[in-house]
Amino acid sequence: KNQVEQSPQSLIILEGKNCTLQCNYTVSPFSNLRWYKQDTGRGPVSLTIMTFSENTKSNGRYTATLDADTKQSSLHITASQLSDSASYICVVSEKAGTALIFGKGTTLSVSS
Amino acid sequence: DTAVSQTPKYLVTQMGNDKSIKCEQNLGHDTMYWYKQDSKKFLKIMFSYNNKELIINETVPNRFSPKSPDKAHLNLHINSLELGDSAVYFCASSQGVAGAWSYEQYFGPGTRLTVT
Numbered sequence: 001k002n003q004v005e006q007s008p009q010s011l012i013i014l015e016g017k018n019c020t021l022q023c024n025y026t027v028s029p030f031s032n033l034r035w036y037k038q039d040t041g042r043g044p045v046s047l048t049i050m051t052f053s054e055n056t057k058s059n060g061r062y063t064a065t066l067d068a069d070t071k072q073s074s075l076h077i078t079a080s081q082l083s084d085s086a087s088y089i090c091v092v093s094e095k096a097g098t099a100l101i102f103g104k105g106t107t108l109s110v111s112s
Numbered sequence: 113d114t115a116v117s118q119t120p121k122y123l124v125t126q127m128g129n130d131k132s133i134k135c136e137q138n139l140g141h142d143t144m145y146w147y148k149q150d151s152k153k154f155l156k157i158m159f160s161y162n163n164k165e166l167i168i169n170e171t172v173p174n175r176f177s178p179k180s181p182d183k184a185h186l187n188l189h190i191n192s193l194e195l196g197d198s199a200v201y202f203c204a205s206s207q208g209v210a211g212a213w214s215y216e217q218y219f220g221p222g223t224r225l226t227v228t
Contacts, residue, residue, distance in 0.1 A: 043116070043202050043219030044155070087153060102155045 002027040004092050004103035012109045017080055021106045023073040023090035031095040035064050035075045038087045038105070047075070047088075080110045115139050116220035118203050124226045125193055133188045133223045135203030143167070144186035145217065146178060147202040155202070161186050190225075198227045 004025045013019050025033070032051045036044035048057045048064040050073070056065045061078045077084055090103040116137045125131050137144060145168075146158040160168035164180040175191045190197060200222045208215040 038153075041222070043204070043222050045219070046216050049216065089155065100157055104152065104154050107153075 002092075002094060002099060002101050004090055004101045006088075006090050006103040006106050008106060009104070010107040010109070012111060013080055015080060015082055015110050015112045019077050019080060019108065021075045021077075021088050021090075021108070023075070023092075023103055025071050025073070025090070025092045025101070025103075027071075027092040027094055027099070027101055029095040030068060030071075031093040033064075033066055033073050033093075034091045035062070035073075036089040036091060038089060040086070044089060077108075080108075082110050082112060084108060085110045116203055116205055116218050118201075118220040118223050120223060121221065122224050122226075124228065126228055127193055127195060129193050130189070130191045131193060131225070132190070133201055133203075133225070135186050135188070135220060137184055137203075137205040137218070137220075139205055139218060141205040141207050141218075142183060143206050143208060143215075144180065144183070145204040145206075146186065146188050147204060147219075149200040149202060149222070151199070159186075159188075193225075193227045195227050198225055200224050 007022045034049040035047040038044040047059050047062050050057050050066045052068040063076045066073045087105040087107050089105040093100050119134045143162045145160045147155050149155045158172050159178045161180045163183050177189045180186045202222045203220040204217045206215040206217045
C-alpha cells in the first residue's frame with residue numbers, strides 16, 4: 001500500500017534555530033516528491049519538487065533532500081523565523097499514475 | 113490579482129441541504145482539482161478536470177458533483193449534506209494534465225464547510 005509517513009508530528013523550536021523534518025514513503029514506482037508549507041487558514045504553498053534523480057533542492061532557507069534508494073526525504077529549515085510556523089506536508093506522486101499521496105504533515109511552531 | 117480564488121470562504125449549513133462552492137483560476141492552467149482536508153489536517157484529492165473533462169475521480173460519494181463550465185472554473189456541488197462532510201475544501205490548478213504530477217499546483221485559500 002502506498003503510504004507517506006512524516007515525523008515528528010509536531011515540533012517547537014526557538015527563533016533562529018535550525019530544524020529538520022522527515023518524510024518516509026513506500027510509493028512505488030516513484031515519480032516525484034514535493035514539500036508544501038501550509039499556514040493556518042490558508043492553502044498549501046509549494047516549497048520544492050524533486051524527481052528521483054535529484055538529491056537536494058533549495059528554496060531560500062528551505063533545503064529538501066531525497067534518497068530514492070531508502071525512500072526518505074528531509075526538509076531542513078535554516079535560521080528559523082516566526083513566519084515559519086506552519087504545517088509542512090510531504091507529497092509523493094506515483095509514476096505515470098493518478099495517485100498523489102499526502103503525508104499528514106508536521107506542525108512547526110517557532111517561538112521567540 | 114488572486115491566482116486561485118474560492119467562494120465562499122466559510123459555509124455553515126444544516127444536514128440535508130444542497131450547497132455549492134465556486135473556484136476560479138486566472139493562471140491559464142489546463143487542470144483544476146478539488147481536495148478535502150479533514151479535521152486532522154489530512155489532505156486528499158477528490159476530483160481533477162483537464163480542459164473541462166473529468167480525469168480523476170477518487171472514491172467520493174456521488175452526492176459530490178464537480179462541474180466545469182470552462183477551463184478557468186471548477187465548481188463543487190454537494191447534495192444532501194451530512195455531518196461528515198464538514199471539512200475544508202481546497203481548489204487547486206496546474207499546467208499539464210492530471211497525472212502529470214511534475215507540474216506545480218497552486219491552491220486556493222480554502223472553503224471551510226460546517227454541517228450542523
